[in-house]
Amino acid sequence: VITLNIDIIISADDIKLEKVKNKTVLIIDVLRATSVIITAISNGCSSVIPVVTVEEAFEVAQKDRGNCIILGGERRALKIDGFDCSNSPLEYTKEVIGGKTLVISTTNGTRAIRGSIGAKTILIGALINAKAAAKKIINIGDDLVIVNAGTYGQFSIDDFICSGYIIDCILKQTNAVISDIAKTAQYIYSENTDINGFVKFARHYNVMKKLNLEKDIEYCLKKDIVRVVPEYKDGKIEHPLKEAL
Amino acid sequence: VITLNIDIIISADDIKLEKVKNKTVLIIDVLRATSVIITAISNGCSSVIPVVTVEEAFEVAQKDRGNCIILGGERRALKIDGFDCSNSPLEYTKEVIGGKTLVISTTNGTRAIRGSIGAKTILIGALINAKAAAKKIINIGDDLVIVNAGTYGQFSIDDFICSGYIIDCILKQTNAVISDIAKTAQYIYSENTDINGFVKFARHYNVMKKLNLEKDIEYCLKKDIVRVVPEYKDGKIEHPLKEAL
Numbered sequence: 001v002i003t004l005n006i007d008i009i010i011s012a013d014d015i016k017l018e019k020v021k022n023k024t025v026l027i028i029d030v031l032r033a034t035s036v037i038i039t040a041i042s043n044g045c046s047s048v049i050p051v052v053t054v055e056e057a058f059e060v061a062q063k064d065r066g067n068c069i070i071l072g073g074e075r076r077a078l079k080i081d082g083f084d085c086s087n088s089p090l091e092y093t094k095e096v097i098g099g100k101t102l103v104i105s106t107t108n109g110t111r112a113i114r115g116s117i118g119a120k121t122i123l124i125g126a127l128i129n130a131k132a133a134a135k136k137i138i139n140i141g142d143d144l145v146i147v148n149a150g151t152y153g154q155f156s157i158d159d160f161i162c163s164g165y166i167i168d169c170i171l172k173q174t175n176a177v178i179s180d181i182a183k184t185a186q187y188i189y190s191e192n193t194d195i196n197g198f199v200k201f202a203r204h205y206n207v208m209k210k211l212n213l214e215k216d217i218e219y220c221l222k223k224d225i226v227r228v229v230p231e232y233k234d235g236k237i238e239h240p241l242k243e244a245l
Numbered sequence: 246v247i248t249l250n251i252d253i254i255i256s257a258d259d260i261k262l263e264k265v266k267n268k269t270v271l272i273i274d275v276l277r278a279t280s281v282i283i284t285a286i287s288n289g290c291s292s293v294i295p296v297v298t299v300e301e302a303f304e305v306a307q308k309d310r311g312n313c314i315i316l317g318g319e320r321r322a323l324k325i326d327g328f329d330c331s332n333s334p335l336e337y338t339k340e341v342i343g344g345k346t347l348v349i350s351t352t353n354g355t356r357a358i359r360g361s362i363g364a365k366t367i368l369i370g371a372l373i374n375a376k377a378a379a380k381k382i383i384n385i386g387d388d389l390v391i392v393n394a395g396t397y398g399q400f401s402i403d404d405f406i407c408s409g410y411i412i413d414c415i416l417k418q419t420n421a422v423i424s425d426i427a428k429t430a431q432y433i434y435s436e437n438t439d440i441n442g443f444v445k446f447a448r449h450y451n452v453m454k455k456l457n458l459e460k461d462i463e464y465c466l467k468k469d470i471v472r473v474v475p476e477y478k479d480g481k482i483e484h485p486l487k488e489a490l
Contacts (some may be wrong), residue, residue, distance in 0.1 A: 155426035
């Protein structure tokens with residue numbers, strides 16, 4: 001049985017290099033960036049390039065015209081002008097994304113991924129791949145910092161309870177030493193294993209409901225429907241079987 | 246009925262000026278800096294000067310020899326060499342502190358107070374004065390940011406549940422709009438109104454137990470035994486009736 005330390009950073013704004021160095025970082029943005037990335041990769045997307053600005057997205061697409069590019073993402077939860085897809089995971093079907101490169105720009109998720117550069121391993125997690133993420137983290141065996149993307153620099157309840165679920169999965173299989181914030185997340189999950197009952201308190205959940213994005217919410221709050229745990233490396237997230245695609 | 250926004254900053258390391266500007270800040274360091282300051286003021290201490298370093302404490306004491314000075318504080322939860330008192334609130338009796346100036350240096354609490362300079366009002370809170378703090382915050386009527394001192398830059402469960410209790414008190418009397426993290430703190434409190442049951446998960450609680458500081462813990466976890474809500478202004482916290490002391 002291995003022992004690993006587990007901590008949480010509650011928003012993209014609070015990432016510090018010394019907190020992630022030499023560790024496994026798991027980026028979580030349940031509503032919806034990491035749910036989108038996991039879905040895209042799971043549906044055969046060959047690689048995902050997270051960018052911060054819209055201009056950067058167009059530049060990358062311009063440079064890389066040899067590959068089939070899909071531009072995806074959001075600003076204020078809505079599709080970006082000139083982009084192919086919004087930030088709805090339901091749009092990233094096998095037909096749309098299979099074999100293609102996704103250039104994605106989202107408000108919080110992309111900043112969290114970019115901010116974590118310097119970690120030993122950067123993995124992409126959400127509720128839809130939570131158990132698989134826990135398994136991969138244990139296999140790697142390094143200390144874990146879960147980075148919650150949050151919403152505009154603020155703590156977000158949906159990311160926090162997802163962190164709690166993943167910590168709960170890890171604790172069932174290891175002697176993890178968890179920080180006070182990691183314990184709090186795991187407690188919140190253990191009292192609300194249905195997820196929905198607590199996520200309804202999240203501000204961003206209510207913003208999305210007002211935008212009629214209930215189907216996205218329903219999908220993103222499903223546990224463990226995907227087995228892939230994407231890894232960010234050298235500026236992109238590649239499909240684990242890219243050569244075979 | 247007034248409406249105010251409530252947010253929490255989870256550690257002294259995460260304070261940013263734009264988050265506290267024009268707001269009421271309530272500093273919380275349950276174990277033990279703010280519990281000490283509240284106790285000292287309540288027992289007739291004429292003013293408290295929080296300093297960051299031990300050197301600064303000696304300098305301030307040197308300059309201000311006209312007043313009766315007590316040097317207090319801790320490093321790694323223990324008394325500092327050459328100081329009069331440790332960071333135990335039980336030492337700050339009327340006999341010891343009445344009419345005197347307390348120069349205090351603590352690891353986390355002092356940094357949280359100093360870091361909050363720039364807020365409109367800076368109040369000192371803990372479990373022992375929670376209800377009084379809620380009342381004062383409502384009377385002032387500005388948006389509230391609760392700053393948890395935390396432990397060495399980390400989120401601390403004891404400060405978080407105390408924040409939750411104070412938010413719960415405020416919500417009973419106002420239409421406060423609370424952030425996701427404030428909601429989470431209030432939820433934790435509402436599920437653990439006895440405080441002790443959840444605080445036992447705190448790392449710092451367990452460090453203190455190992456140092457045989459159970460009596461301090463027991464005192465600091467008492468709710469609402471003090472009515473005074475000290476205010477930090479111009480580098481110090483003065484007794485509200487200083488002229489009459």
